[in-house]
Amino acid sequence: MLPHCSLLLLLCVARLLSTTSALPFEQKGFWDFAMDSMDSGGLMTMMRDEEEGSAVEEILPPDISMCPFGCHCRLRVVQCSDLGLTEVPQNIPRDTKFLDLQNNHITELKENDFKGLTNLYGLSLRNNLISKVHPRTFVPLKHMQKLYFSKNLLTTVPKNLPASLVEIRIHENRIKKVAAGAFAGLGNMNCIEMGANPIHNSGFEPGAFKGLKLNYLRISDAKLTGVPKDLPDSLHELHLDHNQIQAVELEDLSRYKNLFRLGLGFNHIRNIENGSLSFLPRLRELHLDNNRLTHVPKGLPDMKYLHVVYLHSNNIAQVGMDDFCPRGFGMKRTFYNGISLFDNPVNYWEVQPATFRCVSDRLAVQFGNYKK
Secondary structure (H helix, E strand, O other), rough: HHHHHHHHHHHHHHHHHHHHHOOOOOOOOOOOOHHHHHHOHHHHHHHHHHHHHHHHHOOOOOOOOOOOOOOEEEOOEEEEOOOOOOOOOOOOOOOEEEOOOOOOOOOOOOOHHHHHHHHEEEEOOOOOOOOOOOOOOOOOOOOOHHHHHHOOOOOOOOOOOOOOEEEEOOOOOOOOOEEOOOOOOOOOOOOOOOOOOOHHHEEEOOOOOOOOOOHHHHHHHOOOOOOOOOOOOOOOOOEOOOOOEEOOOOHHOOOOOOOOOOOOOOOOOOOOOHHHHHHHOOOOOEEEOOOOOOOOOOOOOHHHOOEEEEOOOOOOOOOOOOOOOOOOOOOOOOOEEEOOOOOOOOOEEEEOHHOOOOOOHHHEOOOOOOOO
């Protein structure tokens, strides 16, 4: 009797395990915005729909496309990366939310490549060989919000981008010119990443960014020799590091009163004109490291909210007692929690302790050895 009971118990346990062994779906190697785009409720709804339908054999209507050959399709995510594709595959399901085509050999986007994909939210074309985009390629994508187009061979910004677009990443291409109205009609755009393109200041035509209300813009690793003119005045973050900027003139920053973070590191800046920083009353972080400054920029004590300043790897030989902190008590709203001065020819033992009277902690100030 006992062996029979044991056998029955094992069968019950095996049956129980067989119904609960399914693991949660995990997308391998997918781009980082896939899961960020949905709140937990939306994602759970999709997973619940998937589970509830698994017990019944689904009969697909004739107009529903199957998963493209070699791709993985699950939870409205179609992953076709690293397949050696030379063109956008056909038969992409029409309810697709995320389409991953990165790391292929696609050279061109045709007019009907995304036809019918009106529900697409995110598209990754990163690391292909795309140099040609049909003017109507993106017309069907009326709800797309994120487009990753980095590491391709684009020479211009694609035309007729969806009005719904919130984020576009087109860095590491061959863009030398941004024409007037290149981003026209993109009132929802929040973030543009377009660094590592061989673009000069003259490559931005007047009105190139007209109508945009960006929070984030990066034009790093380009060929800029000055701060570009007429960037959106709504910017919270502006990154112009790794360029060839020589100086910051008075009017360069006059329209960016909403900036929280400004990146100007790894340039050739020798001088920041007095009064330039006064146009940035809300600035929190200022990156001026790896330049050719010979003194601490004027105006830092008047910046009430500034709490991080990177000045390392310059030619600063002297630090004055009032270079960072205001004289009046209570004038600064936030104390510094980071000041980097290492790799400068300044003798830290000659700097007066009162110089850092508005720093939250002595460890927040970084001096270091200077190498000639």
